[in-house]
Amino acid sequence: MRRRxxxxxxxxxxxxxxxxxxxxxxxxxxxxxxxxxxxxxxDYWQIVSSSRAVxxxxxxxxxxxxxxxxxxxxGLALAWVITRYRFPGRRIVDAVVDLPFALPTAVAGIAxxxxxxxxxxxxxxxxxxxxxxxxxxxxxxxxMCFTSLPFIVRTVQPVLExxxxxxxxxxxxxxxxxxxxxxxxxxxxxxxxxxxxxxxSFARCLGEFGAIIFIAGNQPMxxxxxxxxxxxxxxxxxxxxxxxxxxxxxxxxxxxxxxxxWLQARALRYTVKG
Amino acid sequence: xxxxLENVVKTFQxxxxxxxxxxxxxxxxxxxxLGPSGSGKTTILRMVAGLEYSDGGxxxxxxxxxxxxxxxxxxxxxxxxxxxLFPHMTVADNIAFGxxxxxxKRDRAAIDSRVTDLLRLVRLEGLGDRFPAQISGGQRxxxxxxxxxAVDPKVLLLDEPFGALDANVRRDLRRWLxxxxxxxxxTTLFVTxxxxxxxxxxxxxxxxxxxxxxxxxxxxxVCRDPQSAFVMKFLGDANVIAAEVRDGRAYAGEISxxxxxxxxxxxxxxxxxxxxxxxxxxxGIAATxxxxxxxPDGRRVLATTGSGEPLEFDVEPERVxxxxxxxxxxxxxxxxxxxx
Amino acid sequence: xxxxxxxxxxxxxGDNPVFRRGLIGIVLVLxxxxxVAPLVIIGVEAFSKGWAVYRDTITHPDTQxxxxxxxxxxLIAVPVNTAFGIAAAWAITKFDFWGRRFLLVVxxxxxSVSPIVAGVAYLFVYGLQGLFxxxxxxxxxxxxxxxxxxxxxxxxxxxPFVARELIPLMQAQxxxxxxAATSLGASGFRTFxxxxxxxxxxxxxxxVILCNARVMGEFGAVSVVSGNIRGQTNTLPLHIELLYxxxxxxxxxxxxxxxxxxxxxxxxxxxxxxxxxAGRVRKQANTAEKAS
Numbered sequence: 001m002r003r004r005x006x007x008x009x010x011x012x013x014x015x016x017x018x019x020x021x022x023x024x025x026x027x028x029x030x031x032x033x034x035x036x037x038x039x040x041x042x043d044y045w046q047i048v049s050s051s052r053a054v055x056x057x058x059x060x061x062x063x064x065x066x067x068x069x070x071x072x073x074x075g076l077a078l079a080w081v082i083t084r085y086r087f088p089g090r091r092i093v094d095a096v097v098d099l100p101f102a103l104p105t106a107v108a109g110i111a112x113x114x115x116x117x118x119x120x121x122x123x124x125x126x127x128x129x130x131x132x133x134x135x136x137x138x139x140x141x142x143x144m145c146f147t148s149l150p151f152i153v154r155t156v157q158p159v160l161e162x163x164x165x166x167x168x169x170x171x172x173x174x175x176x177x178x179x180x181x182x183x184x185x186x187x188x189x190x191x192x193x194x195x196x197x198x199x200x201s202f203a204r205c206l207g208e209f210g211a212i213i214f215i216a217g218n219q220p221m222x223x224x225x226x227x228x229x230x231x232x233x234x235x236x237x238x239x240x241x242x243x244x245x246x247x248x249x250x251x252x253x254x255x256x257x258x259x260x261x262w263l264q265a266r267a268l269r270y271t272v273k274g
Numbered sequence: 275x276x277x278x279l280e281n282v283v284k285t286f287q288x289x290x291x292x293x294x295x296x297x298x299x300x301x302x303x304x305x306x307x308l309g310p311s312g313s314g315k316t317t318i319l320r321m322v323a324g325l326e327y328s329d330g331g332x333x334x335x336x337x338x339x340x341x342x343x344x345x346x347x348x349x350x351x352x353x354x355x356x357x358x359l360f361p362h363m364t365v366a367d368n369i370a371f372g373x374x375x376x377x378x379k380r381d382r383a384a385i386d387s388r389v390t391d392l393l394r395l396v397r398l399e400g401l402g403d404r405f406p407a408q409i410s411g412g413q414r415x416x417x418x419x420x421x422x423x424a425v426d427p428k429v430l431l432l433d434e435p436f437g438a439l440d441a442n443v444r445r446d447l448r449r450w451l452x453x454x455x456x457x458x459x460x461t462t463l464f465v466t467x468x469x470x471x472x473x474x475x476x477x478x479x480x481x482x483x484x485x486x487x488x489x490x491x492x493x494x495x496v497c498r499d500p501q502s503a504f505v506m507k508f509l510g511d512a513n514v515i516a517a518e519v520r521d522g523r524a525y526a527g528e529i530s531x532x533x534x535x536x537x538x539x540x541x542x543x544x545x546x547x548x549x550x551x552x553x554x555x556x557x558g559i560a561a562t563x564x565x566x567x568x569x570p571d572g573r574r575v576l577a578t579t580g581s582g583e584p585l586e587f588d589v590e591p592e593r594v595x596x597x598x599x600x601x602x603x604x605x606x607x608x609x610x611x612x613x614x
Numbered sequence: 615x616x617x618x619x620x621x622x623x624x625x626x627x628g629d630n631p632v633f634r635r636g637l638i639g640i641v642l643v644l645x646x647x648x649x650v651a652p653l654v655i656i657g658v659e660a661f662s663k664g665w666a667v668y669r670d671t672i673t674h675p676d677t678q679x680x681x682x683x684x685x686x687x688x689l690i691a692v693p694v695n696t697a698f699g700i701a702a703a704w705a706i707t708k709f710d711f712w713g714r715r716f717l718l719v720v721x722x723x724x725x726s727v728s729p730i731v732a733g734v735a736y737l738f739v740y741g742l743q744g745l746f747x748x749x750x751x752x753x754x755x756x757x758x759x760x761x762x763x764x765x766x767x768x769x770x771x772x773x774p775f776v777a778r779e780l781i782p783l784m785q786a787q788x789x790x791x792x793x794a795a796t797s798l799g800a801s802g803f804r805t806f807x808x809x810x811x812x813x814x815x816x817x818x819x820x821x822v823i824l825c826n827a828r829v830m831g832e833f834g835a836v837s838v839v840s841g842n843i844r845g846q847t848n849t850l851p852l853h854i855e856l857l858y859x860x861x862x863x864x865x866x867x868x869x870x871x872x873x874x875x876x877x878x879x880x881x882x883x884x885x886x887x888x889x890x891x892a893g894r895v896r897k898q899a900n901t902a903e904k905a906s
Contacts, residue, residue: 008802028735102877104831111652166358174372207728210833
């Protein structure tokens with residue numbers, strides 16, 4: 001229902017909003033797209049499909065996938081433990097979950113590198129098992145895990161908290177085992193939030209830079225992420241290549257946004273009255 | 275399945291929700307737990323289901339002590355106040371849930387045909403593919419019942435089954451639930467705060483107050499012979515008239531009624547509005563009409579006695595009465611309770 | 615008689631004691647390894663060469679300058695984004711207009727875009743080869759590889775922070791109060807300060823604090839546009855990188871410890887604000903909106 005609005009301030013507030021969004025968000029992204037488009041299809045394709053670029057996509061996407069899958073399980077377990085159980089230190093764990101958001105990525109990067117370098121606390125232990133983390137794709141994955149962990153916890157947690165206890169009780173009264181109730185009732189109800197968390201987390205992993213460049217070996221073709229490749233092209237003053245590859249990351253981000261919205265709408269289609 | 279509660283106690287933090295309740299429910303009986311909010315009726319129902327554990331006492335299902343049996347093994351069908359349908363499952367999947375997760379494995383065809391039967395029983399044929407968000411409140415209520423019945427429960431428990439529905443839908447569903455009960459003969463316990471619902475539906479009504487049973491009996495017994503002022507007032511509109519008891523009679527102004535078994539002294543006289551007669555001549559309690567409320571089945575008169583006490587009574591639709599009129603009230607029947 | 619103590623609760627899903635303890639144990643260990651250990655090692659490494667080295671790093675002119683620049687960026691970017699967040703929330707929640715949902719999506723874009731991409735994008739606006747590059751060059755205005763570039767890039771990455779805390783809350787609160795105030799003759803600003811702001815102050819502060827943390831810690835976007843000139847365009851995170859690559863690990867960690875401390879304070883403030891109810895409505899409103 002629409003009614004006549006009596007509140008003042010639309011022109012001012014909307015004006016400020018559009019101006020700021022236009023200047024700060026839309027203009028630069030448009031400039032990037034224009035720059036990339038000015039290359040022409042052939043040149044563009046050559047840059048974005050060069051073997052070094054493709055290798056960077058592969059390591060970025062695969063590490064992001066690995067990190068997101070790990071965070072899916074860890075994040076869900078963390079959210080579950082925080083909301084469903086009472087134990088000493090629960091509030092501290094709940095607060096500490098936000099640390100990866102609050103800690104600057106460069107700080108996280110050097111800290112993780114120090115931990116996982118082969119003389120570090122974890123690195124030296126893992127070395128004994130023949131596992132190298134720092135300067136390998138595994139290091140990239142760990143940095144991604146760290147920076148994107150809160151996304152899944154923080155999207156799942158409120159849904160888990162607000163889950164109607166009667167649903168669980170109903171399922172119990174119908175004879176469902178814990179696992180059956182989790183799989184058939186709780187998990188499907190968490191699914192939209194999990195999806196949202198997963199795609200936020202994945203998008204963040206794709207674009208992460210600060211935390212990774214310290215721990216990754218940054219070797220072309222093996223441990224060079226796409227964001228770093230863009231940065232390197234800039235330092236080489238190859239602005240066109242930087243624009244082209246950056247546009248790929250931008251497209252990936254928009255694609256993720258679209259997929260997220262679509263998946264969420266699909267996952268929640270049962271709530272639509274009809 | 276016969277259910278027996280023996281000295282059941284439940285405390286939440288410091289609040290004693292249920293105090294020493296003992297109750298027998300016969301196999302196949304339909305029993306209402308009736309009481310105002312906070313009377314412990316839902317807690318009792320949830321303890322019978324195993325959704326709460328009692329802090330003391332025992333609950334028997336037949337001869338088996340079920341006090342510590344978890345809900346999933348208790349074999350009860352529970353219908354939640356707001357139905358608690360699984361929102362992400364279709365109506366058919368909701369009904370099939372109990373059969374799918376059961377330890378007794380059933381093949382798809384058996385489950386499907388049982389779902390179809392249940393949909394027919396609750397008169398929802400053709401709605402199996404809908405999601406709960408897409409059906410009405412009354413339909414959801416029936417899905418919840420079908421889902422509870424699907425697991426062949428020994429006992430059916432309903433928490434305020436019609437609480438969230440419109441008055442018309444309620445009345446229909448009430449009759450229908452009664453029919454289903456006669457058809458299946460399953461021991462049924464339901465909770466309500468609506469006395470009309472309890473009286474319409476139940477074989478036996480258990481009236482609760484502050485975590486204790488104050489009276490139980492058939493609807494006829496509790497209606498005709500309320501044992502306390504609380505039950506009298508809770509079951510329907512009642513006039514309260516201050517009275518004096520002497521030698522087995524209660525006197526109030528110019529009238530007196532039998533009050534056998536009530537101690538001498540101050541007492542209260544309770545009457546239903548339909549049990550008062552109005553006449554322009556005495557004897558009786560002198561009163562002045564303050565307002566007349568017209569209703570489809572009669573006229574409700576609000577009057578004030580000479581001593582300023584309010585009285586309500588009903589007269590036939592044809593009777594001419596109006597505000598300001600003076601007259602006399604006599605009693606056809608009344609209950610007398612000591613105190614006041 | 616039951617063998618358990620009073621006030622027993624029937625088990626919920628996952629209340630099996632073995633499962634419960636096992637899961638709590640695994641989660642605690644992982645939290646310690648993945649989240650807490652990095653924080654601890656910053657402190658350990660920062661003081662690994664002793665207090666003197668730590669003090670020298672912190673008081674070194676380059677570090678001091680980096681701190682100043684970081685604070686300056688926050689002092690400008692945070693208030694600007696706060697004002698923007700309020701304006702956006704007011705427009706989006708108090709009015710219906712065409713493209714409202716689209717605007718919401720656009721405001722959140724910086725969350726999905728890599729900071730490196732953001733930095734590169736700014737090059738093509740204000741850089742020499744960018745849209746305004748020649749114009750700025752003609753008037754000798756330096757934005758890129760200078761302080762303004764750092765501030766603008768910080769604004770991009772943190773633009774949505776305040777808005778997305780306010781929008782769900784103001785949406786949930788509806789328009790009735792503001793309409794009542796206006797109908798009583800209050801001006802728009804008066805209505806905002808007297809009626810709207812008191813109801814959203816904790817959420818606003820919450821957004822401001824998160825925004826501030828991100829501005830002070832931003833690395834990727836800033837490193838593209840700053841030019842990394844020591845003592846001139848180095849923010850604290852960039853300074854950390856510089857020291858680190860100069861093989862001055864202790865110095866890098868010493869500088870990092872300042873940012874880590876800010877992160878810890880941010881979290882403490884966040885918890886305190888959440889006790890006041892901030893953050894919570896956003897989550898609820900988010901789920902409600904998605905469910906509708």
